[in-house]
Amino acid sequence: MGTDEPVMTASRFDARVRAGSPWPVEAGRYRLLASRACPFAGRVLISRRLLGLEDALSLGVVDPIQDERGWRFTLDPDGRDPVLGVRYVSEPYLAADPDYDGGFPVPAVVDVRSGHVVTNDFDTITLDLATDWRPLHRPGAPELYPAALREEIDALNADLHADIILGVYEVGMAKEQAAYDRAFQALFTRLDALEARLATRRYLMGETITEPDVRLFPSLARFDLVYHGHFRCNRNKLAELPNLWAYARDLFQTPGFGDTVDFDHINRHYHLVLDESNPNHILPGGPDGSLWLTPHGRESLGGRPFGDGTPPGPPKEPVPPAGRATA
CATH class of the missing domain: 3.40.30.10 (Glutaredoxin)
Structure with a gap:
C-alpha cells in the first residue's frame, strides 16, 4: 500500500x-x-x-x-x-x-x-x-494479554494475521489469479471459522476482551467499506456473517473501539491513495455507517467486556463527527 x-x-x-x-x-x-x-x-x-x-x-x-x-x-x-x-x-x-x-x-x-x-x-x-x-495503566484497565492464555493468544494472533489482517492485502494486491485464489480461500475459510467460534462466546478468547479482539477489530471495521469492493474480498460482506457482524458491532459500541475509528479517514485513504485500483479517485457513497450503531444482541452470551476492570472514560482525542458513524 x-x-x-x-x-x-x-x-x-x-x-x-x-x-x-x-x-x-x-x-x-x-x-x-x-x-x-x-x-x-x-x-x-x-x-x-x-x-x-x-x-x-x-x-x-x-x-x-x-x-x-x-x-x-x-x-x-x-x-x-x-x-x-x-x-x-x-x-x-x-x-x-x-x-x-x-x-x-x-x-x-x-x-x-x-x-x-x-x-x-x-x-x-x-x-x-x-x-x-x-x-x-489507568485504574481498572483490562488484562488484554493474560499470562495464562498467552500461548493460545499467540497462536490465534498468528492465524488472524496470516489469513485476515494481512490476507486482505494479499487478495487486494494479487498480480496473478492463482495468488488471488489462494489468499481469497484462506481469508474466507478463516472468517467462517470465526463465525462458528463466535456463535457460543462473546469474544474471541471467551467472556472478556483480549489482544486478538484488539487486532481483529480494525480489519472488520474496514471490511465492507474497503476490502469487500476495493480489494475484491467479495464472497460476502461482513454484514452477511451474522455472528461476526454482531460481534463487530458489539466491539464498535464498546468504549475504546468505535471511538477510535474514523470512517472518513479510512474511506479517503484507501480510495484516493491507491491510484492503480482507483485512478479516477472516486469516493464510494456507502455503506451506511449508522448500521454500526444498531443493536447487536451479544449481551445474551453474557461475558464481562473488561473482566474485573472498568471501561475507559470519554476519549481525550475524540474523532471528529464527520468521521464517526451517526444514528
Missing part, C-alpha cells in the same frame, strides 16, 4: 519500550505517530485507549492522504507535528538512521528527546503496552 504499508518487509526499527531495555517506560517520553486510516495503527490506538495511556503516550495523527514523501502532518497548524516539529513521518526515521532507505510506516513510537523512531513493530507494541507499561 505504498509507503504506509508495514507488512511486506522486515523492519529495522523493532526495539522494545520495556523495563531493562535501552528504552525504558517513562510517562511523556514517547510519542505515538498514527493514522486513523491504517489498521495496524488502529490496534495501537485501541490498546492505548483501553489501558488509559493517553497521558503517558502522546499521539500525533497524520493526514489520511499521503504525498510522494509519505505520511504528513497537514492536519496540524503549519503542517507540523506540535510536539516533534516535523512535517513528515519520514523525518524521525531518518533522524534515527540517515542511511535508512525503506518505507516510513505507522504506527511508529518516537523518543521525544532525540526525535528518533524507536519502533514501528506493530506486532509487539500492543503486547508491551499491555504488560511492561502496566505501572502507567
Whole structure:
C-alpha cells in the first residue's frame, strides 16, 4: 500500500519500550505517530485507549492522504507535528538512521528527546503496552494479554494475521489469479471459522476482551467499506456473517473501539491513495455507517467486556463527527 504499508518487509526499527531495555517506560517520553486510516495503527490506538495511556503516550495523527514523501502532518497548524516539529513521518526515521532507505510506516513510537523512531513493530507494541507499561495503566484497565492464555493468544494472533489482517492485502494486491485464489480461500475459510467460534462466546478468547479482539477489530471495521469492493474480498460482506457482524458491532459500541475509528479517514485513504485500483479517485457513497450503531444482541452470551476492570472514560482525542458513524 505504498509507503504506509508495514507488512511486506522486515523492519529495522523493532526495539522494545520495556523495563531493562535501552528504552525504558517513562510517562511523556514517547510519542505515538498514527493514522486513523491504517489498521495496524488502529490496534495501537485501541490498546492505548483501553489501558488509559493517553497521558503517558502522546499521539500525533497524520493526514489520511499521503504525498510522494509519505505520511504528513497537514492536519496540524503549519503542517507540523506540535510536539516533534516535523512535517513528515519520514523525518524521525531518518533522524534515527540517515542511511535508512525503506518505507516510513505507522504506527511508529518516537523518543521525544532525540526525535528518533524507536519502533514501528506493530506486532509487539500492543503486547508491551499491555504488560511492561502496566505501572502507567489507568485504574481498572483490562488484562488484554493474560499470562495464562498467552500461548493460545499467540497462536490465534498468528492465524488472524496470516489469513485476515494481512490476507486482505494479499487478495487486494494479487498480480496473478492463482495468488488471488489462494489468499481469497484462506481469508474466507478463516472468517467462517470465526463465525462458528463466535456463535457460543462473546469474544474471541471467551467472556472478556483480549489482544486478538484488539487486532481483529480494525480489519472488520474496514471490511465492507474497503476490502469487500476495493480489494475484491467479495464472497460476502461482513454484514452477511451474522455472528461476526454482531460481534463487530458489539466491539464498535464498546468504549475504546468505535471511538477510535474514523470512517472518513479510512474511506479517503484507501480510495484516493491507491491510484492503480482507483485512478479516477472516486469516493464510494456507502455503506451506511449508522448500521454500526444498531443493536447487536451479544449481551445474551453474557461475558464481562473488561473482566474485573472498568471501561475507559470519554476519549481525550475524540474523532471528529464527520468521521464517526451517526444514528
